[in-house]
Amino acid sequence: xxxxxxxxxxxxxxxxxxxxxxxxLFPTVSFGQINQSxxxxxxxxxxxxxxxxxxxxxxxxxxxxxxxxxxxxxxxMFHKPLQPDASKITSTLYMDGLHEVLGLAERxxxxxxxxxGEITRLQDQTGDGLADxxxxxxxxxxxxGDYHEYAFGSEFDxxxxxxxxxxxxxxxxxxxxxxxxxxxxxxxxxVTPTCSGVRSPGGIGxxxxxxxxxxxxxxxxxxxCGLKWLRPGSxxxxxxxxxxxKETDAIGARPQDPQSGSRIxxxxxxxxxxxxxxxxxxxxxxxxxxxxxxxxxxxGKFGPFKEQLFVCDQTFSWVMRVDLExxxxxxxxxxxxxxxxxxxxxxAIEQASNGMMxxxxxxxxxxxxxxxxxxxxxxxxxxxxxxxxLSMNAKPDGFELQFTKPVDRETANKIESYSxxxxxxxxxxxxxxxxVDHVECNITSASVSEDGLTVRLTVDxxxxxxVHELHLxxxxxxxxxxxxxxxxxxxxxYIPESKVALED
Numbered sequence: 108x109x110x111x112x113x114x115x116x117x118x119x120x121x122x123x124x125x126x127x128x129x130x131x132l133f134p135t136v137s138f139g140q141i142n143q144s145x146x147x148x149x150x151x152x153x154x155x156x157x158x159x160x161x162x163x164x165x166x167x168x169x170x171x172x173x174x175x176x177x178x179x180x181x182x183x184m185f186h187k188p189l190q191p192d193a194s195k196i197t198s199t200l201y202m203d204g205l206h207e208v209l210g211l212a213e214r215x216x217x218x219x220x221x222x223x224g225e226i227t228r229l230q231d232q233t234g235d236g237l238a239d240x241x242x243x244x245x246x247x248x249x250x251x252g253d254y255h256e257y258a259f260g261s262e263f264d265x266x267x268x269x270x271x272x273x274x275x276x277x278x279x280x281x282x283x284x285x286x287x288x289x290x291x292x293x294x295x296x297x298v299t300p301t302c303s304g305v306r307s308p309g310g311i312g313x314x315x316x317x318x319x320x321x322x323x324x325x326x327x328x329x330x331x332c333g334l335k336w337l338r339p340g341s342x343x344x345x346x347x348x349x350x351x352x353k354e355t356d357a358i359g360a361r362p363q364d365p366q367s368g369s370r371i372x373x374x375x376x377x378x379x380x381x382x383x384x385x386x387x388x389x390x391x392x393x394x395x396x397x398x399x400x401x402x403x404x405x406x407g408k409f410g411p412f413k414e415q416l417f418v419c420d421q422t423f424s425w426v427m428r429v430d431l432e433x434x435x436x437x438x439x440x441x442x443x444x445x446x447x448x449x450x451x452x453x454x455a456i457e458q459a460s461n462g463m464m465x466x467x468x469x470x471x472x473x474x475x476x477x478x479x480x481x482x483x484x485x486x487x488x489x490x491x492x493x494x495x496x497l498s499m500n501a502k503p504d505g506f507e508l509q510f511t512k513p514v515d516r517e518t519a520n521k522i523e524s525y526s527x528x529x530x531x532x533x534x535x536x537x538x539x540x541x542x543v544d545h546v547e548c549n550i551t552s553a554s555v556s557e558d559g560l561t562v563r564l565t566v567d568x569x570x571x572x573x574v575h576e577l578h579l580x581x582x583x584x585x586x587x588x589x590x591x592x593x594x595x596x597x598x599x600x601y602i603p604e605s606k607v608a609l610e611d
Contacts, residue, residue, distance in 0.1 A: 141591045146410070146493045147446050150193035152465070152483045155183060155200070161481040162467025164399075165457030166211035166218065166262065173457075174201065174218055175483065176208035178469055182220065182229070184236065189459055193485045202229055202238040209455075210260020210311070212269055214294075221260025221271055224250040226292055247298030248273055248290060249283025254472075256286065259311045261319060267294045270301070270337065272308040272321045275347055279327060287348020289321070289337050300355045303362075304328075304343030304381075309421065310455070311337075312400030314431060315414035318438070322397035322418060325390060328365070330532025330540030332397040333384035334418060334429060336438045341382040344371065344534075370544075371534040372572030372600055383600045385438040386429055387532070387574050390539070393427055393442055393596060394420025396473060399456040401464065408462030410488045411497060411511045417445065419453035421468060424477035426453060426486070430498045435601040441499040441577075444592040450482030451475055463487050493591040494584040499577065503605040505550075505565040506577070506597065513559030515583040522550045524581025527566060529573040529599075546570055559585055569602050 154160040161178040168174055173188040175198075182202040190196065201218070210221025218229045218238070225246035229238040248271070250256050255278040261270040268291040276282040289302040306329055309322040319337040323329055328345040335343055340358040342349075344365070352361035362380040375381045388397055398419040403409050416429040425447035431440040452475030454468035464486040471480065497509040518524050527550060530542040548566040555562050562582075569575070575597040579590055 141493070141589070143446055143448070143591075144489075146489055146491050146591070148487050148489055149446070149448060150485045150487070151450070152185070152188070152193050152196050152485055153198070154481070154483050155198055158183075159481055160467075160483060161469035161471060162455050162483055163207065163209045164211045164221075164260075164455045165465050165467070166213050167457070167459060168213050168218070169216065173465065174211050174213070175467065176205075176211050176220060178207050178209075178471070180205040180207060182208060182211075182218070182238075188465070188485075189461055189463055199236050201231070201236065202241070207257070209257055210269070210271070212260065212262040214263055214267075219244065219260075219269060221258055221269065223256060223258050224248075226260060226269060226271070226296075245292045245296040245298055247292070247296075248285040248288075251276065251283050253277055253282075255307065256283070257308065259308050259321065261311045261313070264313070264319065265317055268292060268299075270311060270319050272305050272311050272337075274305070274307050275345070278307040278324075279347065281348035281350060284354065285348070285351050287345060288351060289343075300351075300357045301339050302337050302341050302343055303349055303352065303358070304341070304345050305348065306345040309397050310399035310419065312402065312416070314402050314416060315404060320385070320400055320416070322400060323384075324396060325539045327536050327538055328534065330387075330534065331390040332388045332395060334386035334388070334397065334400070334416070334442075336382055336385050338382050340380070342378065342380040343382060344384070365534065367534075367536040369534050370531055370572055374534060375600075383437060383439075383572075385431060385598065385600075386440060386442050387596070387598045388418075388420075388427065388442055389542070389574060389576070389596055393444070394423040394425065396421035396423075396452070398454045398468070401456045401458050403458060403462075405458060405460065405462035408488070409458065409464065411492055411495075417456060417464065418442075419456050419466065419468070421452035421454050422473060422475055423447070424449045424451065424453055424468075424475045426456065426466065432500055434501060434603050437601060439501070439598050439600045441595045441597040443496065443595045446486060449477050449484055450479040451477040453477075494588050495591050496579065496595050499595050499597050501569075501597065501599055501603050502563075503603050505563065505569070506575070508562045508564065510560050510562070513585040514555060514562060515585050515587065516555050516559065518581050518583045519555050519559075519562050520553055521581060522553055524579060525550045525553065525564065526578045527575055529570045529575050531570075531573045544570075544573065546573070548575065569599060571599060571602055573599055575599050
């Protein structure tokens with residue numbers, strides 16, 4: 108999140124310059140020309156009258172209420188959030204006076220709120236709907252009031268821990284304890300430093316296997332925004348917070364600082380602690396402020412994307428889709444466009460057991476395509492399956508694509524239906540990076556499975572550490588329709604070894 112805004116234009120020249128700036132900031136990129144409401148419907152959820160509810164996080168309570176926190180420090184309970192008519196959802200205040208709540212977790216009727224400076228347990232012991240007990244569980248990190256010193260908290264993991272990612276001071280330096288780290292906080296408040304190298308997180312969440320991921324934003328040591336695996340003991344790439352290794356031996360000695368101007372996979376080969384970014388979101392192609400994360404565990408109630416991740420982008424006010432796999436013990440995979448047109452900058456996302464997703468956010472501080480200062484919306488599958496690339500998996504000599512519907516064999520067998528430019532980013536202490544090291548991969552063959560749901564692409568060369576940007580403009584479904592989103596971006600950190608090579 109690195110944008111600034113023109114507050115006023117006093118001359119026609121200034122107005123033209125401002126307009127040009129906004130076009131660059133919010134380019135007219137669209138996720139597709141097919142009407143998305145055929146597949147997914149966005150409904151507004153009423154927010155309390157007169158309240159600026161800049162959504163920070165969601166959590167479903169055991170009794171079915173939906174807790175919604177705000178950057179302004181409020182928590183509201185939304186009643187009957189899954190009723191068919193979203194406009195009839197009501198809400199009541201649960202707690203106010205907190206400090207930018209960007210994490211909620213429920214356990215045994217208590218609500219745990221991750222604030223900037225602590226994790227707080229809230230309880231309603233009188234049953235009147237208002238929290239009347241407010242107890243500090245842990246305040247094991249530093250804070251000085253800097254605007255960027257966010258703290259994003261997860262739900263409980265399988266051990267009962269909450270994971271907290273801490274933004275750097277000003278998103279550039281680490282002036283307070285554990286800024287630029289991920290911590291685990293146990294139910295008794297014990298803090299365990301877990302990962303270093305965080306820069307500017309935008310969200311945190313679990314995949315179906317229970318592994319923890321967070322989004323980090325473009326800036327120093329981040330050429331573009333990304334989804335990163337919080338592998339315990341790992342270094343996530345930004346060394347600004349590494350001075351705090353002196354405070355703990357929980358994850359070993361301080362790693363060597365990476366070499367600025369290198370490439371992340373080159374440094375990963377030298378630094379075993381460095382965990383490469385699992386998914387790179389190409390800047391301004393797949394948003395520019397990656398945020399909240401949720402895993403679809405609705406067992407098909409949200410469409411065909413079972414156990415895939417959905418990731419918000421705050422600036423572009425949309426939701427992206429991520430398909431992960433493990434290669435050589437590390438996560439990598441593809442990101443795809445999904446839904447757009449939300450009312451404000453999407454910061455938080457949650458899914459109900461019936462598949463409904465709740466999306467909310469704010470445009471304060473960075474602005475967003477969604478023009479409202481805040482929004483709370485519900486996203487539902489209509490029951491109609493779009494024609495999409497369901498998954499994209501790396502092979503030693505190319506990629507295997509799974510589709511949500513059978514493809515038209517003629518178009519899918521043509522290599523002219525595809526193109527695949529590749530590029531990477533400079534791994535450097537300077538802010539961000541352009542796309543560099545461009546190479547065009549030539550697709551040499553495309554073969555369709557008997558059922559029409561799989562296409563195997565072979566290419567003349569794969570490039571470790573590159574984004575492989577696959578375009579499928581020529582592919583049609585068996586009933587003649589184009590793809591809803593004919594593009595995907597695979598982050599190829601590791602090229603799988605062939606079984607023949609392994610046997611040899």
